[in-house]
Amino acid sequence: MSKKSLLDEMIAQTKISKKNTDKQQKIAETAVKMFAEKGYANTSTSEIAKGAGVAEGTIFRHYGTKDNLLLAVILPFIKESLPSMAENVIKEVYSEDKSFEEFLKAFLQNRWYFIFDNQELFKVIVKELLYSEDLKKELLPFFSETVLKRLLKIINLYKGRGELSDLPSDKILKMMFTLIAGYFVSSFVLSLEPSTNVPTDEINQLVQFIMNGIRKEI
Structure with missing residues (x-):
């Protein structure tokens, strides 16, 4: 934690x-x-x-x-704080010797712990994003610039290594983010009893599901 x-x-x-x-x-x-x-x-x-x-x-x-x-x-x-927080997360979970699959597992576990520690805030922000156009216009572009831009850089790096498919990087990022955001919303907002321990099996299954769609075919 x-x-x-x-x-x-x-x-x-x-x-x-x-x-x-x-x-x-x-x-x-x-x-x-x-x-x-x-x-x-x-x-x-x-x-x-x-x-x-x-x-x-x-x-x-x-x-x-x-x-x-x-x-x-x-x-x-x-x-x-978000720019420095995003940079610190990447530093914590990325290393040159990790495959993209290993990076993705580490990233999801890291963010699971973070959302668990801040789940009340997470619920409020998700709810307000659903109903407030002003909040969407204010927060989503900033999130894209600070967080998604860094993840896009990571995707391009692994594409250069030949680990990911030739799909456009922004498409890969959109598919990943949609699945990951949906997973965290269902786990912490829609669930009546969120897990108190990181659900390793679930995260591994999510990673495999994502990798099946974006892994470079040999």
Whole structure:
């Protein structure tokens, strides 16, 4: 498991941010701290308001809903941190002596642990992406530039080694991402009881399914 969840990292970040008013800053700091300590689902806006020393109506006036409050504090953090996070993930799971299949297994296991540690945030972001066109326009291009661009580079590298098919790299990436995103959504959003341990067999099966579609035929 990762040493810190995103919420833990954000606690320090909110303390040094100067982009909000003093009242909004206090709400953000209190919300992130309570989400980290009690869990997002177990934290009410009334508790956040009490901890921040403001009326609950103030939270609704600034943010509208608890989901919007979470997004308001997490999106700036994601945008600031995602490029370095993506780079660190690649460094953790990629090495020159690994095959693409081994890289893919390591990548999926790494991301499973990350989403497990941040599953409440993951659920909120997935839900909001389904319904908010504004969030899609704001977040998806940024995700593409910071994460998918790095994965595309890895795909091109392994294509150069002759491990992957001659399909266009962007097509390979789209098929992979669709299957991987679907797997994580079904595991952590649609599942009533997400596994508490990395499902190695499932991940291996997913990798084999993907490799059967993109492996270079000899």
